[in-house]
Amino acid sequence: MPDHKDLAAQIAWAARALRAPAITATWQDLAHTARQAGWSHEAYLAAVLARQVADREANGVRIRMAGAHFPAIKTLEDFNVDHQPALRRDVLAHLAGCAFVPAAGNVVLLGPPGVGKTHLAIALGIKAIHAGHSVLFDTATGWITRLATAHATGHLPAELKRLRRYRLLIIDEVGYIPFDAEAANLFFQLVSHRYEQGSLLVTSNMPFGRWGEIFGDDVVAAAMIDRLVHHAEVITLTGDSYRTRTRRDLLAGDPTAITRTTSTN
Numbered sequence: 001m002p003d004h005k006d007l008a009a010q011i012a013w014a015a016r017a018l019r020a021p022a023i024t025a026t027w028q029d030l031a032h033t034a035r036q037a038g039w040s041h042e043a044y045l046a047a048v049l050a051r052q053v054a055d056r057e058a059n060g061v062r063i064r065m066a067g068a069h070f071p072a073i074k075t076l077e078d079f080n081v082d083h084q085p086a087l088r089r090d091v092l093a094h095l096a097g098c099a100f101v102p103a104a105g106n107v108v109l110l111g112p113p114g115v116g117k118t119h120l121a122i123a124l125g126i127k128a129i130h131a132g133h134s135v136l137f138d139t140a141t142g143w144i145t146r147l148a149t150a151h152a153t154g155h156l157p158a159e160l161k162r163l164r165r166y167r168l169l170i171i172d173e174v175g176y177i178p179f180d181a182e183a184a185n186l187f188f189q190l191v192s193h194r195y196e197q198g199s200l201l202v203t204s205n206m207p208f209g210r211w212g213e214i215f216g217d218d219v220v221a222a223a224m225i226d227r228l229v230h231h232a233e234v235i236t237l238t239g240d241s242y243r244t245r246t247r248r249d250l251l252a253g254d255p256t257a258i259t260r261t262t263s264t265n
C-alpha cells in the first residue's frame with residue numbers, strides 16, 4: 001500500500017491531468033467525512049465526482065454569461081406575467097425549458113416599445129446558458145456592424161461559420177433603424193445561415209407586415225420571415241410600456257407606485 005503522502009501526490013497529479021481542480025480541493029475533506037460517516041467507497045467516489053461536476057457547471061455558466069454580452073441581467077423570475085395577460089404561460093414555460101435550442105428553433109418577440117421584449121430575450125438567453133448552451137446577444141445594428149466588418153475584409157463566410165459555436169444568437173431591436181440594401185443583404189445571410197442549424201431569438205417593434213419597410217424590399221423581407229418562422233414560436237407582447245407605467249401610476253395618485261419606482265428602470 002502506498003502511504004498517504006504518495007496517495008496525495010498521486011491524486012493531485014491525476015486531478016491536474018484531468019483538469020479537475022475541485023477534486024484536489026475537496027477529496028481530503030470528503031475522505032474525512034466519509035470515514036466519520038462510514039460511507040462506502042462508491043459513495044465517496046460519487047461525492048468527489050459530484051463536486052467536480054458542480055464546479056465545472058458553475059464555471060461554464062460563468063464563462064458563458066460573460067461571453068453572451070447581455071446589456072443587463074434580466075430574469076424570467078423577475079418578469080411580471082400579470083402585466084402580459086395575453087401571454088400564454090404554457091408557451092413561456094415551454095420556451096424556458098429551452099428545448100428549442102438543440103432543435104435549432106427560433107423565437108420571435110414582437111410588440112411596441114417597453115413591453116418587455118428585451119427583458120424576455122435576455123431571460124430566455126440566461127435559461128439557455130444554464131441549460132448548457134452558448135449564447136451571443138447584440139442589437140440588430142450591432143450584428144450588422146459585426147457582419148459588415150467581416151464582409152469588408154472578405155471574412156463573412158468565416159464569421160458566419162464561427163457564429164455556429166453559439167447555439168443561440170439574440171438579435172434585439174430589429175426595425176428601430178431601417179436597413180440599407182447592404183445591411184438587409186447581410187442580415188438575410190445571417191438568417192439563412194442559421195436556418196435549421198442554430199437558433200435565433202429576434203425582437204422587433206414592427207409586426208411582420210411592416211418588415212418590408214425595415215429591409216426596404218418586400219421580397220427580401222418575405223424570404224427572411226419565411227426562414228425565421230418555419231420552426232419558431234412567435235409571441236406578440238401587448239399593452240403599455242412598463243417603463244412609463246410607474247410615472248403614469250404616480251400621476252394617477254397610486255401611492256404604491258413609489259416603491260415600484262426603485263425596482264424598475
Ligand code: ADP
Pocket residue numbers: 074078079080081083084111112113114115116117118119120242243264265
Ligand atoms: P422592450 O424591449 O419591449 O422595449 P424592455 O424589455 O426593455 O422593453 O422593458 C423595459 C423595462 O421594463 C425593462 O427595465 C424591463 O425589465 C421592464 N419590464 C418590461 N416588462 C416587464 C414585465 N412584464 N415584468 C417586469 N419588468 C418588465
Ligand code: MG
Pocket residue numbers: 114117118119172173
Ligand atoms: Mg428592447
